[in-house]
Amino acid sequence: MSTKKFSNYLGLGLAVAGILILLILPNMLSQYYVYLIATVFTTALLASSLNLVLGYGGLLHLHHGVFFGVGAYTVAIVMTKTSWPFAVAVLLAPIIAALIALVIGWFCVRLRGLYFGMLTLALGQLVWAIVYRWNALTEGDNGIHAIPVPEFLTSINSVYYTTLVVLVLALIILYVINKSPFGLTLLATRDNPVRSESVGINVKRHRLIAFVIAGFFSGIAGVLFVLVERSVAPSLLFWNKSAEILIMCLMGGLTVFMGPTLGAGILVLLSMVVGLYTEYWLLVLGLLLLILVLFLPQGILGYAMEKYDKRRSIGGEN
Amino acid sequence: MLQVEQLQKAFDGFQAIADAHLSVPKGEVVAVIGPNGAGKSTLFNLITGHLQADSGHVRFKGEEITKLSPFKICHKGMARSFQLINIFSSLTVFENVQTSVLAIHRLDKNFFRPSRKLLVEETLEVLDSFGLYDFKDRSCSSLSYGDQKVLEIAIALGSKPELLLLDEPTAGMSSEETRKIVNLIKRLSQEKGLTILLTEHDMELVFDVAQKIMVLHQGRTIAQGLPEAIRNDKAVQNAYLGETG
Ligand SMILES: Nc1ncnc2c1ncn2[C@@H]1O[C@H](COP(=O)(O)OP(=O)(O)OP(=O)(O)O)[C@@H](O)[C@H]1O
Ligand SMILES: [Mg+2]
Numbered sequence: 001m002s003t004k005k006f007s008n009y010l011g012l013g014l015a016v017a018g019i020l021i022l023l024i025l026p027n028m029l030s031q032y033y034v035y036l037i038a039t040v041f042t043t044a045l046l047a048s049s050l051n052l053v054l055g056y057g058g059l060l061h062l063h064h065g066v067f068f069g070v071g072a073y074t075v076a077i078v079m080t081k082t083s084w085p086f087a088v089a090v091l092l093a094p095i096i097a098a099l100i101a102l103v104i105g106w107f108c109v110r111l112r113g114l115y116f117g118m119l120t121l122a123l124g125q126l127v128w129a130i131v132y133r134w135n136a137l138t139e140g141d142n143g144i145h146a147i148p149v150p151e152f153l154t155s156i157n158s159v160y161y162t163t164l165v166v167l168v169l170a171l172i173i174l175y176v177i178n179k180s181p182f183g184l185t186l187l188a189t190r191d192n193p194v195r196s197e198s199v200g201i202n203v204k205r206h207r208l209i210a211f212v213i214a215g216f217f218s219g220i221a222g223v224l225f226v227l228v229e230r231s232v233a234p235s236l237l238f239w240n241k242s243a244e245i246l247i248m249c250l251m252g253g254l255t256v257f258m259g260p261t262l263g264a265g266i267l268v269l270l271s272m273v274v275g276l277y278t279e280y281w282l283l284v285l286g287l288l289l290l291i292l293v294l295f296l297p298q299g300i301l302g303y304a305m306e307k308y309d310k311r312r313s314i315g316g317e318n
Numbered sequence: 319m320l321q322v323e324q325l326q327k328a329f330d331g332f333q334a335i336a337d338a339h340l341s342v343p344k345g346e347v348v349a350v351i352g353p354n355g356a357g358k359s360t361l362f363n364l365i366t367g368h369l370q371a372d373s374g375h376v377r378f379k380g381e382e383i384t385k386l387s388p389f390k391i392c393h394k395g396m397a398r399s400f401q402l403i404n405i406f407s408s409l410t411v412f413e414n415v416q417t418s419v420l421a422i423h424r425l426d427k428n429f430f431r432p433s434r435k436l437l438v439e440e441t442l443e444v445l446d447s448f449g450l451y452d453f454k455d456r457s458c459s460s461l462s463y464g465d466q467k468v469l470e471i472a473i474a475l476g477s478k479p480e481l482l483l484l485d486e487p488t489a490g491m492s493s494e495e496t497r498k499i500v501n502l503i504k505r506l507s508q509e510k511g512l513t514i515l516l517t518e519h520d521m522e523l524v525f526d527v528a529q530k531i532m533v534l535h536q537g538r539t540i541a542q543g544l545p546e547a548i549r550n551d552k553a554v555q556n557a558y559l560g561e562t563g
């Protein structure tokens with residue numbers, strides 16, 4: 001019991017220390033790195049939202065990037081095609097992302113395993129095609145650039161702090177959901193959908209709700225993306241973006257809450273470094289995936305937690 | 319409490335349930351017996367909504383439930399255990415039972431309260447009555463086969479059912495573990511007034527606990543009645559002798 005408390009405090013202490021470091025970091029780094037870390041925050045939220053469905057729900061969600069793209073495009077379109085205030089754009093983005101998740105999810109939760117995955121992919125690509133083709137609304141292939149944002153969000157440091165605050169708040173909410181009856185029940189539907197049904201759980205409904213929540217938070221990440229980049233393009237909704245998020249979750253560990261955040265950090269920084277030397281980022285990504293699946297299927301944090309748990313239980317017996 | 323009439327179910331042309339009849343009176347322990355492959359588990363799956371019948375009726379408390387999905391049937395007051403262990407493998411023993419307790423209280427979609435503080439007493443009560451209290455914080459997959467089988471039933475009890483279905487509750491258990499289950503079944507029936515429908519290959523157990531027996535043979539109900547009558551039934555003797563030599 002006391003070791004458990006200790007590890008809780010350890011986790012909390014690490015989180016607080018981490019946040020403190022992140023708060024002072026912009027003063028010590030060049031603008032480019034501040035921008036890069038803001039991108040990590042955005043991506044971490046995106047990956048963590050996916051993990052609700054992927055890791056905790058056990059659903060092979062292959063195209064989560066779509067809701068991210070929809071959120072980003074919502075902000076872009078509201079800010080460039082209407083005279084509505086920024087706040088409306090920010091509110092609308094996750095709501096529309098969640099609505100699209102509701103429609104896509106409604107079909108997908110009827111299927112299982114790989115078929116679920118294939119349908120997320122197919123319907124997601126459909127949304128991509130719409131964004132790509134609907135010139136009048138989305139500017140098609142060109143994307144939307146120089147998206148206006150409020151004055152106080154124009155400096156990279158303020159963007160950095162905004163994305164940090166939003167990420168921390170969103171992670172807290174996702175954590176609370178994980179520890180709630182909804183989260184526990186989601187694990188149960190992952191472990192054993194048949195038994196879940198027979199103890200009175202509406203499994204399809206439960207999965208659909210998880211899918212929509214994930215879409216909502218992905219939409220929030222889309223808002224952050226616009227703050228960081230000030231532009232959107234259809235490639236945001238293309239499937240390889242989703243594959244990247246999936247690999248982030250796998251890399252960090254599906255069963256550890258902070259796993260996707262770690263994975264996002266590693267992949268974003270790595271893609272920057274790799275980009276300096278070669279154009280074949282996708283190839284590097286493929287190799288990484290191979291290594292992960294073969295040697296570290298539980299992910300980096302998953303592996304670390306296993307080691308930590310083992311040491312603790314051995315220590316406890318002495 | 320439960321009526322099954324003219325139930326039929328085929329798998330790719332194989333008639334697993336050809337003509338099943340069953341009536342379970344409130345408060346009684348009823349056993350369905352029959353040789354391997356007779357269709358007992360299939361019958362259970364039809365009753366609890368895990369399979370859809372081709373034709374026929376299942377009525378529970380006077381209400382037609384033939385086409386309902388399993389989770390709806392559970393909320394109507396029917397819970398079951400499975401022949402093969404069917405638990406939530408990554409959860410603790412406590413969480414396994416709590417999941418079913420939360421669901422029956424319709425708290426499974428609650429987002430913002432920590433689940434470890436919800437319905438704790440009710441969950442512990444169930445665990446205690448099954449002798450699983452000391453294992454509560456253990457991962458359920460670390461339990462012995464026998465204890466997992468007990469947990470299997472405890473999860474069903476978490477749903478606070480009026481009718482409990484047990485599909486071979488003692489299969490693979492030691493004789494001591496079996497005795498524990500028998501006592502448990504008697505206690506649930508006598509003290510809590512629970513109606514129980516079970517299948518078993520252990521005839522000693524069946525004749526010990528059942529107030530009524532239904533015999534299923536190649537998907538057909540060939541006899542149904544008091545244990546004494548079943549013991550002396552010619553058709554039953556033929557079916558069993560024919561199968562088991
Ligand atoms: N999903 C299925 N698809 C095809 N055939 C099935 C299916 N489920 C059961 N069967 C067949 O239906 C018949 C009845 O099976 P069932 O499991 O109901 O028997 P049982 O009486 O429970 O047997 P046991 O005592 O071995 O548990 C068997 O011949 C089995 O092979
Ligand atoms: Mg069976």
